[in-house]
Amino acid sequence: MNVKKVMGTSLAMALMLTSLAACGDGSAAESTTAATTATTAANTTTAATTISDLSGSVTGSGSSALLPLAQDAAEAFKAQYPDISITLNAGGSGTGLKQVSDGSVDIGNSDVAAEEKLDADQAAELVDHKVAVVTMAAIVNNELSDSVKDLTKQQLIDIFTGKITNWSEVGGPDQAVLLVTRPDTSGTRALFTQYALDGNQESADASYLETDNSGELLETVKSNPGAIGYLALSYLVNNQDVSTVAIDGVEPTLENTYNGSYPVWGYEHMYTKGEPSETVKAFIDFILSDSYASQIEAQGYGVTAKMTVSR
Numbered sequence: 001m002n003v004k005k006v007m008g009t010s011l012a013m014a015l016m017l018t019s020l021a022a023c024g025d026g027s028a029a030e031s032t033t034a035a036t037t038a039t040t041a042a043n044t045t046t047a048a049t050t051i052s053d054l055s056g057s058v059t060g061s062g063s064s065a066l067l068p069l070a071q072d073a074a075e076a077f078k079a080q081y082p083d084i085s086i087t088l089n090a091g092g093s094g095t096g097l098k099q100v101s102d103g104s105v106d107i108g109n110s111d112v113a114a115e116e117k118l119d120a121d122q123a124a125e126l127v128d129h130k131v132a133v134v135t136m137a138a139i140v141n142n143e144l145s146d147s148v149k150d151l152t153k154q155q156l157i158d159i160f161t162g163k164i165t166n167w168s169e170v171g172g173p174d175q176a177v178l179l180v181t182r183p184d185t186s187g188t189r190a191l192f193t194q195y196a197l198d199g200n201q202e203s204a205d206a207s208y209l210e211t212d213n214s215g216e217l218l219e220t221v222k223s224n225p226g227a228i229g230y231l232a233l234s235y236l237v238n239n240q241d242v243s244t245v246a247i248d249g250v251e252p253t254l255e256n257t258y259n260g261s262y263p264v265w266g267y268e269h270m271y272t273k274g275e276p277s278e279t280v281k282a283f284i285d286f287i288l289s290d291s292y293a294s295q296i297e298a299q300g301y302g303v304t305a306k307m308t309v310s311r
Contacts, residue, residue: 054081054084054278054282055081055083055084056085056277056278056279057084057085057106057279058074058085058106058107058279058280058283059088059106060086060088060089060105060106060107060109060270061088061090061091061096061099061100061104061105061107061108061109062091062092062093062095062097062099062108063090063093063096063109063110063187063188064090064091064092064186064213064214064215065111065134065136065187065188065231065232065268066109066111066131066132066134066232066268067088067089067109067214068234068235068299069131069268069287069299069301070088070109070287072295072299073283073286073292073295074086074088076286076295077282077283080286086283090212090213090214091185092182092183092185092186092212093108093109093110093111093117093186093187093190094117094184094186094187096108096109096110096271097114097117097126097271098118100271100273101118101122101125101126103273106272106276106277107270107272107276107284108271108272109268109269109270109271110187110268110269110271111134111190111266112190112191112266113128114126114128114269114271116190117187125273125274126272126273127272127273127275127276128271129269129270129271129284129288130267130268130304131268131269131287131304132267132287132301132302132304133257133266133267133268133301133302133303133304134232134233134234134265134266134268135232135233135252135253135254135257135264135265135300135302136188136195136196136230136231136232136252136265136266137231137232137233137236137244137245138156138196138228138229138244139218139229139231139236139242139244139245140221140228140242140243140245141222141225141226141227141228141243142240143175143225143226144173144175144228144243145243147167147171147173148170148171148172149243149245150245150246150247150248150249151245151247152247153196153247153248155170156196156197156245156247157197157198157200159179159228160181160197160200160203161197161201161203161206162203162205162206165177165206167226175225175226176226177226177228178207178208178224178226178227178228179203179206179207179209179227179228179229180209180210180220180227180228180229181202181210181229182210182217182230183210183212186212187266188230188231188232189202189230191264191265192264195264195265195266196230196247196263196264209227214231215235217229217230218239218241218242219241222241222242228245232300233252233253233300233301234300234301236300237298237300247263247264252264254297254300254302257302258302258307259308259309260309266311267304267311268301272284
């Protein structure tokens with residue numbers, strides 16, 4: 001009986017020690033979990049603080065062709081950084097480059113390289129951020145869409161230089177040609193002149209209307225029979241108000257731009273004077289991020305990395 005009692009007591013003590021050990025292990029595990037959770041929470045709080053602490057303002061002006069993309073990106077960016085103020089205006093690439101050069105704005109939006117609009121010393125002070133590719137399309141009033149679907153480059157040159165003044169000369173109706181053009185400060189005009197007109201300047205004697213805004217140009221072509229102009233492809237997404245014209249049988253599409261068969265395209269630039277501030281850099285980096293890339297194409301712009309040709 002005494003032996004059994006001692007063995008029973010020893011067994012009970014052993015069980016008690018095992019239980020206590022198990023309880024000790026559980027407490028250690030709970031402590032480790034609690035510490036990990038606290039660290040994660042601290043990191044999350046730090047990240048949230050970093051986002052909420054990013055504030056200030058971003059100002060930009062210039063290319064009306066780039067404005068829709070810049071505005072869309074600004075809206076998405078502000079959803080993440082609500083304390084940042086962003087003000088964007090058009091006015092043409094030349095205006096944007098001049099204003100970023102003289103410090104009036106943080107970003108100068110341009111369809112062309114700064115060297116084409118500024119003195120060499122001024123251009124050398126700017127930092128180029130290529131954010132997208134822009135395709136420029138010749139557009140006509142919808143009344144011409146059935147008969148003027150495709151023009152040779154030479155016909156296009158002759159129309160914009162005033163040698164062709166009636167649509168009947170290129171297979172269209174007996175209708176006077178009305179040119180709708182952009183001012184000299186326009187990067188859209190510079191790109192179109194260089195790559196669609198082979199450098200030939202638009203006629204000052206032909207019948208024409210001029211506007212410094214792409215949206216206004218679209219409305220002008222829409223409202224005037226016989227009108228022809230040119231726009232960035234981004235203004236034509238889901239738009240049936242005007243008709244695009246192929247050049248030498250090649251349609252102005254992103255696919256044809258990527259593969260190099262359509263010639264009228266260029267880079268969209270966001271210039272800063274020197275390296276940008278933290279807030280401006282965050283905005284430009286957001287546009288260049290992988291997460292925003294799909295939105296670039298959805299708006300009719302090209303992703304620079306997809307180009308099979310370069311300039």
